[in-house]
Each structure stands twice: as structure tokens, then as C-alpha cells.
Amino acid sequence: MKHFTTLLSHEIRMLLVSPSTYIAAVLFLTVMGFIFSGVLESYSASAQETSPAAVFFQLFWLPVFFMVPLLTMKCLAEERRLGTLETLLTSPVSTTEVVLGKYFAAYFLYLLLWASTGGFFYILHRFAGDARFLDSGPLVGGYLFIAVSGLLYVALGVFASSLSRNQAVAGILAFTLLFAIIIGVRFVSTVEVLNLESMHPLRAAIDYSLVFRHLEDFTRGVVDTRQILFYLSGTVLALIFSILGVEAKLLHS
């Protein structure tokens, strides 16, 4: 693991000079800005039960769908297309180091972009001057949820990128995986068949992996280790599959 820091700093640097990062950042902040102002508008119209932060994070999936693919689609697909993966892997680094370096660089940027939305809350705090709008509980819980769930989402993006040499394919695949895990699971949970007695184990599994329930718990201040374990195990699995994906492609190149 001695090359990890070299690879990580290189990857962060490359992400910071890449145009797709800035496209993702602009899109992200625009969308989040609109959502945020929409939330504030609804609050100014009538009194609401939940805090603005809780409502704001309810829509986290919208930027995740386009931001994570944009940040991760390039990482392994581009290296393979250019052939630089060959120079990289013939120097004394392991595939694990390469994949982890790329993963943490993308994750770092993901966190950085989300952290920049903290500015919205700062502005609200500064100009509203009303402590009720800034309930720190849901805010911290929301950001914690973003950080923990981001581990899995970025890992899925890296995994999608390890499967293709085409950035577009990797991006669409990442989008599909994210859609399946965020919206797909919620959709499946509403299927009637699952209410049958015999379907109980399946029902439990789906309830366990309901992303929106996790978000709800986090913003209410409940940090359940089972949920953290869900994201951590998913992340590890996705990264192991990414490493295997890169190595399997070598065998059949």
C-alpha cells in the first residue's frame, strides 16, 4: 500500500484539472440551489412540520444520479481506452492500489461538492437570522448520511467504470446501478406479493436496504450501525468486484 498516497494525490489532481469535474460541480450546485430555494419558498408560504434541512436531503438522489456517474465514469474506462492502464500496472503497483486510489479520489470530490452546499445553509442562517430554520440535528444527520451512503454510490460508479472501456457506457451503467439501488428497491417494496407470509424474509431484506428509510433515520438523529454496515459491506463488495473486473479484463485483453 505504499503507492496509495502517490496514486491518490495524482488522481485528485487529475480530477481537479478535468472538465467533467467542473461540469458535474456546476450542474450539482445549480440543481441543489433550485431545490434549496424551492424548499425555502414552500416554508415562506406556510408553516411546515419538518426542518428545511430534512426536506432538502429528501431530494439527495437527484444530484447523485448524474454527479456520481460524471465523477467516476472516467476513472478506469479512460485508462483502459488510452492504454495507460498497461503502463500503470507494469510499474510496481497492485491493481488494488490503483482501484482504491481512484475510488478515494472520486469520493473525496463527492464529499467536497456536498460540503459546498453547506454554503446554502450558511446564507440562510446569515440572512434569516432565525434559529428555527437551522436545526443542527437534521443537518448533521443529513450530511452524515450523504458521507456514508456516498461510499457505496461512488464504489458502484467505480465498478461500472471497471467493466467498460467506453466512458459513456460506464456512465449509463453507473446511473442504472444507482437507480436500481435507490429507486428500484423502493419500488419493489411496494409490490403486493411481498405482504404474503411466505415472502417474509425477502420483505425483511428489502426493508433493510431501503435507502429512504436510512435517510429518514439519519435526519432524525438515529445512527443505526446496521445501516452503516449495509453501506460499508456494499462498498467493499463493489470495490472487490472492481478489482476483479480490471484483472479479468486483463486476462481476456
Added chain:
Amino acid sequence: MSAETPAIEVRDLVKTYSGHTAVSKISFSVARGEILGFLGPNGAGKSTTMRILTGYLPATAGEVNVCGVPVAARGDEVKKLIGYMPENNPLPEDMRVAEYLHYRGRLKEISRRKLGPRIDEVLELCDLTRVRHRIIGKLSKGFRQRVGIADAILAEPPVIIMDEPTIGLDPHQILIVRDLIASLRGRMTVIISSHILPEIEMTCDRVLIINQGRVVAAGTPADLRREVFGQARYELVVAGELITALPKALSDVDATLQIAESGAPDAAGFCTLMLTSTRDEDLGEAVLRALATDMRFRVRSLSRIQPTLEDVFLAATRRGWEKVDTAAALPTKTQKSTP
């Protein structure tokens, strides 16, 4: 890792891709400090062999040792012993030259303290100092190629493997790259592959010709000429009593000297004849002296034909692999001459 172990030892290497055999029982070894040229038509298995040597691809069967370290079992160690430049020299587009070399140097475990001076040295060696702050994606092909070579020699590995280092370069740039490779002679073991035959002939100590995944010929360029053609050839332009007196006059000079083919006489009555001899030393002077003093002949020119590596290459790849014993691929200079 004593000095006696060859830099690279390959025994019965086999690589198959989903039923298609890319490399079939290749064996060869390269001594330390030697420059070996890999020749072969497209799809002969050159790149595959090189990738297996670097540990990038796993072999299907066989054994590869780099400086006595088996590639299959201790791949991580082998990667430290090799500087590799892949085919088409892939480079990241959006990095600066010095930046890229710094990154590569860190990956190759050069200490920070040594890396700066070493980068300067390598940039100087590859004539890249002028472009050290330019972005790689905007460099011309010649510069990019040299960046790849600079990367390969950066960590001063004992073995350097370059897949077609001179492809797509203009003659001037080829000259620079050739000098660069020649300057590594003795210090590092170099394996290069190329289509350009004069290129290999000028830089390499030994040549390995591969066709359809097998070694079809191996040895120094001179050995290969002798092995493939087996005889010296002369071109003689002469007039006079050719049919009646010439064969006799020639066999008087040397018993093995024969007329292989003869052309039609031109306007002045001169014929172009092809002579062959199994004698290795040059018979030119003796032939000229004998024919010049003889009043029956008028000689216009006589020259010994040196078969180029190109001829050797064409003959060897045509000949196929059946006749070649794998033992012919040993690094010693004693070559079996084919009957």
C-alpha cells in the same frame, strides 16, 4: 542474483487466447547488457511475449525468469526490474512532461531526494529539456515517443522492454532514438521489437525472428545471413567467351565458385551473372585478378552481394518454423547452420 544469471530466460512459453495460440513454445534467453531485437510480421506474438515478460499478462504455460526472478510467482519483484514501454506508447493527455515523470518516478519507488536530479538527467538524455513544462497531449509524436522512453529508463532498471519504439517517427527522430538505445548498451539489457529491419540491424546485438508464435531464427545479423543463405553471392558484369571459357576460369580460382544464373547480354555485349560460392571469405580479388589478366574476358564490375536482414527476415518467415530447432534460440554465438 549473481551476474551469471541471464537477464531474461524464457522456456517453452505458451499463450493461448480462447483457443487461438498467440505464442507457442518460445524459448530464448538474453544475457545481461545485451540488446535483443524482436522481429516478426504483425500478429506474430511479439507484443504478447513482451507483455508476459513484464508480468502484465499471465502465460498459459512455460517459465519466464527476469534476472533469476520467476515472473509468475514473484511478479511484484519483476516489475521493479523492468522498464516497459508498451505498443503505441500510451501517455496521459493532460499532464506536463516533468509532472508525468515525477509521478512515474514516485510509483517506481525512487526516493524524493534522488528523483529531481534523475528527472533532469533523463530529460537531458532524451532531449526533452525544452518541452519539460509542455502538456503531453500537445506534443508531437517524436516527443511523445521520447517521453515513453524516458519513463522506461527513469528508474534505471536492469531490463528495458520497448514495443516498437521507433514506429511513426521521422528519420531524424529515429536516429536520436537509435543513439539513445545504443547508449544503454552494456549497462542495461534491452529488448526492442520493430518492423523496421535496418533499425534492428544497427542497434541490436542479436535478433530473434518470430512468426506465428514461434521462433524461426535467432542469432546475430551476420549469423542469420549465413544460416539462412548458407553461401556467398557475387554479381559479375562481364563480356567475352562466357559459355565456353568462363566456368573453367572460375573453377580455377575456387572449386566451389559456380554461375547460378546469367542474364541476357546488353547492347555492348556485357552479361550480368550471379555467382555463388560456399566459401565464406571474399573471393572478389582473386576472381578479378584471374579475369583481368585473361584476354578472353572484359570485366566491367564485380561485387559481393550482402543479403540484408530484410532478405533474412523474408526467407526465415517464409521458411516457417518446422526446420528450426528450439535449441537455435540460445544466446551463444555458435549457431547451427541449416543444410
